[in-house]
Amino acid sequence: MIEFQHVFKSYGQGRSILADISFKVSAGEFVYVAGPSGAGKSTLLKLIGGLEPASRGSIQVNGQRLENLSPRARPYLRRAVGVILQDTHLLYDRSVMDNVLLPLAVTGLASGVSRARARAALEKVGLSAKENAPPIELSGGEQQRLAIARAIVNRPAILIADEPTASLDRETARRIMAVFKDFNRVGVTTVIASHDDELMAEYATRAFKIDPGRFADSAERRAPTHNN
Numbered sequence: 001m002i003e004f005q006h007v008f009k010s011y012g013q014g015r016s017i018l019a020d021i022s023f024k025v026s027a028g029e030f031v032y033v034a035g036p037s038g039a040g041k042s043t044l045l046k047l048i049g050g051l052e053p054a055s056r057g058s059i060q061v062n063g064q065r066l067e068n069l070s071p072r073a074r075p076y077l078r079r080a081v082g083v084i085l086q087d088t089h090l091l092y093d094r095s096v097m098d099n100v101l102l103p104l105a106v107t108g109l110a111s112g113v114s115r116a117r118a119r120a121a122l123e124k125v126g127l128s129a130k131e132n133a134p135p136i137e138l139s140g141g142e143q144q145r146l147a148i149a150r151a152i153v154n155r156p157a158i159l160i161a162d163e164p165t166a167s168l169d170r171e172t173a174r175r176i177m178a179v180f181k182d183f184n185r186v187g188v189t190t191v192i193a194s195h196d197d198e199l200m201a202e203y204a205t206r207a208f209k210i211d212p213g214r215f216a217d218s219a220e221r222r223a224p225t226h227n228n
């Protein structure tokens with residue numbers, strides 16, 4: 001579902017944030033990306049979402065090679081990967097419903113179909129009652145759920161989220177993680193960047209750890225090692 005082969009990433013002429021990273025994530029996995037602030041977690045997610053290009057190496061997402069993605073293929077990638085960045089980019093001058101409708105605007109669906117899909121997305125995250133509210137009236141946890149609804153309204157195969165539980169209390173954070181787990185259970189491949197090892201260990205089945213310059217995959221720790 002996601003494959004990195006010898007991927008390097010630097011911004012401009014700067015140092016490599018990510019250096020020679022290779023891994024494969026299969027359909028339906030729940031991976032979390034750990035590491036201190038500035039390690040490159042967001043950068044890794046942006047590479048998966050096609051929001052930043054790799055500097056070197058090859059990235060394949062949902063059967064598409066990102067390094068030579070044609071402009072025509074780009075909208076398909078957008079729909080295949082639901083993205084929840086740290087800055088949720090909610091539109092505060094529109095209703096909750098309008099925020100969820102936004103990613104459907106370019107799909108050419110009839111407006112009735114779009115509204116039904118947006119309603120279904122809001123229902124899945126437990127926000128049906130707030131459909132007409134402006135996002136500013138929502139709590140932090142509700143705003144995060146709205147961001148999730150908007151990311152899944154196109155029924156993506158992959159969901160990536162950057163620190164979705166940051167600044168939320170424990171109970172609210174768990175409720176957000178339960179929403180991700182529900183999507184993961186129905187087959188959505190999930191990759192979440194987080195500082196919260198304890199919380200992520202409850203939900204994720206695999207961990208990537210990025211320490212400046214070093215990448216470790218918990219799946220490889222479980223594999224047999226050979227000492228010569």
Ligand code: ADP
Binds near residue numbers: 035039040042044
């Ligand atoms: P994390 O999510 O682990 O905190 P990031 O991926 O946000 O890490 O950042 C990794 C490094 O890349 C940091 O040193 C950060 O300053 C740098 N960086 C991130 N985005 C950019 C950018 N657009 N331009 C230049 N440097 C960036």
Ligand code: ADP
Binds near residue numbers: 049051078079082084
């Ligand atoms: P810009 O063209 O200004 O660089 P983008 O076109 O990359 O911005 O993204 C526009 C908005 O769409 C952003 O809020 C971004 O978070 C969101 N976005 C981009 N890619 C995806 C995706 N695959 N799934 C969901 N939202 C996305």
